[in-house]
Amino acid sequence: MVAKIIDGHAVARQVRDECRELTKALATRGVVPGLAVIMVGDNAASKVYVANKTKACSEVGLKSTVYSFDADTPGSVVEAEIRRLNEDPQVHGILVQLPLPAHFDARRVLGAISSDKDVDGFHLYNVGALVQGETVFPPCTPYGVQKMLEHEGIAVEGQNVVVVGASNIVGKPMALMLMQKDATVCICHAKTRDLAQFTILADILVVAAGRPNLIVPQMVRTGAVVIDVGINRLPDGRLVGDVDFEGVRQKASYITPVPGGVGPMTVTMLVYNTVQSAQRHSLH
Numbered sequence: 262m263v264a265k266i267i268d269g270h271a272v273a274r275q276v277r278d279e280c281r282e283l284t285k286a287l288a289t290r291g292v293v294p295g296l297a298v299i300m301v302g303d304n305a306a307s308k309v310y311v312a313n314k315t316k317a318c319s320e321v322g323l324k325s326t327v328y329s330f331d332a333d334t335p336g337s338v339v340e341a342e343i344r345r346l347n348e349d350p351q352v353h354g355i356l357v358q359l360p361l362p363a364h365f366d367a368r369r370v371l372g373a374i375s376s377d378k379d380v381d382g383f384h385l386y387n388v389g390a391l392v393q394g395e396t397v398f399p400p401c402t403p404y405g406v407q408k409m410l411e412h413e414g415i416a417v418e419g420q421n422v423v424v425v426g427a428s429n430i431v432g433k434p435m436a437l438m439l440m441q442k443d444a445t446v447c448i449c450h451a452k453t454r455d456l457a458q459f460t461i462l463a464d465i466l467v468v469a470a471g472r473p474n475l476i477v478p479q480m481v482r483t484g485a486v487v488i489d490v491g492i493n494r495l496p497d498g499r500l501v502g503d504v505d506f507e508g509v510r511q512k513a514s515y516i517t518p519v520p521g522g523v524g525p526m527t528v529t530m531l532v533y534n535t536v537q538s539a540q541r542h543s544l545h
């Protein structure tokens with residue numbers, strides 16, 4: 262068996278087209294979806310991520326504004342700006358680019374975002390709503406994975422899903438979202454003993470550990486769907502995921518490449534969450 266490669270760019274394009282249509286419809290009512298991005302400090306990777314986000318917004322017709330602060334800005338100043346944006350009717354989504362400088366209390370800053378503008382879904386209210394299966398802001402990376410599965414017509418209900426990685430931004434929300442869709446979910450992490458005994462049971466294997474070549478063919482069941490969230494830069498400069506792509510491809514039914522798999526979906530789902538938020542706000 263040779264797996265079908267799920268083209269993240271193609272799925273992302275389709276979701277962005279949907280966002281563009283919704284944005285056009287909102288424009289007829291004088292609403293332009295607005296995203297505010299808070300960036301603190303001078304992190305080079307953060308600058309690239311923020312540039313990608315603002316570019317994706319403008320391509321779809323959203324208005325994005327970046328609020329940059331020096332690394333030594335007091336947390337209270339950033340929180341005050343967030344509170345101002347909470348009240349701004351032209352802003353429908355607010356995100357704080359992480360990581361924040363070490364002296365910041367990230368939970369406190371994220372907690373200042375109004376839960377109905379929290380497009381990243383990291384506010385504790387929305388995390389709780391996710392647990393209850395009620396969030397309107399599913400976190401963007403796992404939401405992107407869910408959209409990819411839907412796009413390929415891969416049913417989740419009753420399937421054995423193994424999620425490798427238990428972070429708050431990928432692994433945990435991924436597990437919750439698939440459990441909400443009635444999958445049987447197992448979460449593995451760095452302390453899991455004998456990872457292979459779990460991964461081999463997976464009908465759908467989602468890997469988000471940040472370890473190149475963690476998943477090799479003998480850990481994968483024939484016909485499994487393999488979603489590789491990992492992004493790793495090798496010493497030779499190549500970008501790879503967590504899965505031995507060429508090996509596992511011979512065994513899986515579907516597989517996502519890195520780059521060009523989950524990556525393009527993450528930014529797209531941020532745009533999607535912002536447009537959906539604008540739509541909800543416009544109905545109030």
Ligand code: NAD
Binds near residue numbers: 427431432449451493
């Ligand atoms: P993290 O470092 O916060 O969490 C990693 C998780 O993997 C932890 O739960 C850890 O216990 C687990 N883990 C580490 N080594 C393991 C091992 N040997 N066996 C089993 N589990 C192991 O990372 P994160 O923020 O969740 O990101 C994970 C990966 O996904 C990274 O490569 C990151 O770059 C990538 N990522 C990609 C996107 C995207 O858009 N494609 C978005 C976010 C993160």
